[in-house]
Amino acid sequence: MKGTGMRINIKHTLVSAVVAAALGLSSCAPAADGAGGDDDGTIEVGIITSESGPLASYGKAYLAGFEAGLDYATDGTNEVDGTKIELRVGDDAADADKAVQLAKEYIGDGVNILAGTTSSAVALSMAEQAELNKVLYISGPAATDALTGINDYTFRSGRETYQDVATAGDLLGDVKGKKVVIFAQDNAFGQGNEAAVKGILGGQGADVASVMVGEDVKEFTSFAQQVNEHRPDLVFVAWAGETTGSMWQSLQQQGVFDKAPVVTGLGDIASFGAYGPVAKDIQFLAHYFATAPDNEVNDAMVKAVEDAGEQADLFTPDGFVAAQMVVRAIEEGDGDVDAMIDALEGWSFEGPKGTTTVRAGDHALIQDMFQAKLAKQGSSYVPELVKVLPADQVAPPEAD
Template sequence: MRVTKKLLLGSVIATAALVMSACAPQPSAAPEGGVDEGPAEVRVGVITSETGPLAGYGQQYLDAFTAGLDYATDGTGEIDGIRIVIENRDDAGDPDTAVTAAKQLIGEGVNILMGSASSGVSLAVAEQAAQNKVLFISGPAAADAITGVNEYTFRSGRQSAQDVATAGTFLDDIDGKKIVVFAQNSAFGQGNVAAVEAILGAKGATVEPVLVAEDVTEFTPFAQQVLSAQPDLVFVAWAGATSGAMWQAMSQQGVLDAIPVVTGLGDKATFGAYGVASEQINFLNHYFGAAPDNEVNDAMVAALEEAGTEPDLFSPDGFNAAIMLVQAVKEGKGDVDAMVAALEGFTFEGPKGTNTVRAEDHALLQDMYQVKLVASGDAFTPELVATVPAEDVAP
């Protein structure tokens, strides 16, 4: 595994005169006159969705995490003589369940936590990490609020800001352009409007929301509203059972013929959800198996296939998490402050290529993708249109 360390802006300063929580583990002291070679083992709590609405995402993460740990430790499960012991907990997509699991693990001496697929869960666990001064590497959860939430929290996946910035790359020049955000009038939809205004609006775009109540089932008037706005780009943020009817209305009203329409391409289970609109939509994408071309991705895909599964949207997040974990243990040997310092500025090769942990806020800088869906018999297959460099979509 090829890794490099750069951009380290300084060691993490230990907070003086504060008493550690009674349940928080204490690092072992170096032997007198010698060098601390670290503990015999480091225990790691992985908290993610094994059941509940995000169980599929959780499984993608877990499968790839297992493959990544095998890859990063050369199949030994240890690094520099330190055995890495994994303890899984199911959060069921519920923050309270996750907090209970986190407290239990910390009370048992675990000082590294990882996961989850849910943004609400990750934010709750991040709070526990800060309170108990343990390392937390968040997984597929995309909420921008996770980035920079505290000094102990990192992320192994992308965030919503990188999705929105990727949408903007479908325009040659954003300045002076008009972007319609077509979304449900929900926290999810409103959050996407805010993100587009903050990111693309800051680059000179005029942003106009078209928000639809969640109980609406007839989308023709809203498709006409989008068309009459005459935007340069439509950014669609939609979820749920009405997706098919919404896309049908957008197609029938000629929106897809008249205006570039961009939305996010999800996991494999969603590839058939766009119906007749599939080949007319421009997709931003975090990952699909054939997008990257590098040895690390090849290794992950081969390991997953050998285990009887396939790479999917959140596979890189699990694989990256394992690489980051091994780096933290190798350099920090279980000492939390040292592990935090080891990850700040850490650059490594993951399935998507080069990733860098931005030292000042722990964002994970990474490439993103422009993708199209192509009919393949009765199904649709993603094809890479362009790789968007990490620096162009940095949050």
């Protein structure tokens, strides 16, 4: 389906102390009209994401993708079977308490479809709220594996850490007997990567060590030195947010690239220049960049986002896929949460990354992954596709 450039009605919500006090600490049952539906034939979807804070650029890309995906999935009408979809967007600033306050506010107003989370720590709190209140929750860029199979109400529209690490494992080849050092932020995202590397590469016979760095750290020299002290054969970096550039500079200054190959996830467009002169030396696993997939859905998404004055970026497909999932849930579920869950479980569809499947048993999103390199183009860098890894090759084991 192709959109026609419709405008989506979006409400932006701020968290307030009044809301927190009114809702208290308890869960809130949704209103009886279902899916935030109103008498005028409107259905509200709550988007809780980062519009400010360290992950604001990820939230921006997600929202651009969601708008493009909703346009695409509804043929530009912003309607499902005559019911208009209205987005209610709230800024969590990557803070779990703010996200939970917003979720309670929305649920109290009758919204029973929530989506959008960029932070793994926030996503885990949102998943808890979804189960407590029996609402549908579709997480966004949050990568933690812990979301997969966490409960019946939680889905995801992006990749997860296991898929990242499995892509890196293929790129690294035979790791048996090699010393792999994880250099990561000490948060849910970094800890998830640490667990996945130990589970996957450690399971293949690698000797895995970790150097974990607090989120509030701004100076990385001593941590880079710790990496060298491990005498690595391979360094796996898991990093996100505004300190990315200074982190890479520290690794370069301490000679980490002279000691061992370095692999990491390809970040968003704004980060390409942050790698500096080491960009050519890094091996990248990639969730998405605009020229990686070759299909009509990706072409439509890229065009829609560009027509809106933006660029298709790392987490743009997460928003696009979330919109596809929301439309599917509304079409098939008719406002009933259990029916919406049934409609999504096992659903296979064409997304920006190609054929994409919501695994029925644990709601993992099975999708292709990519390997890439950065090439100098004038004064900037652009990603180039090295390899496509088929969805089944990087699929996580099914959660219990």
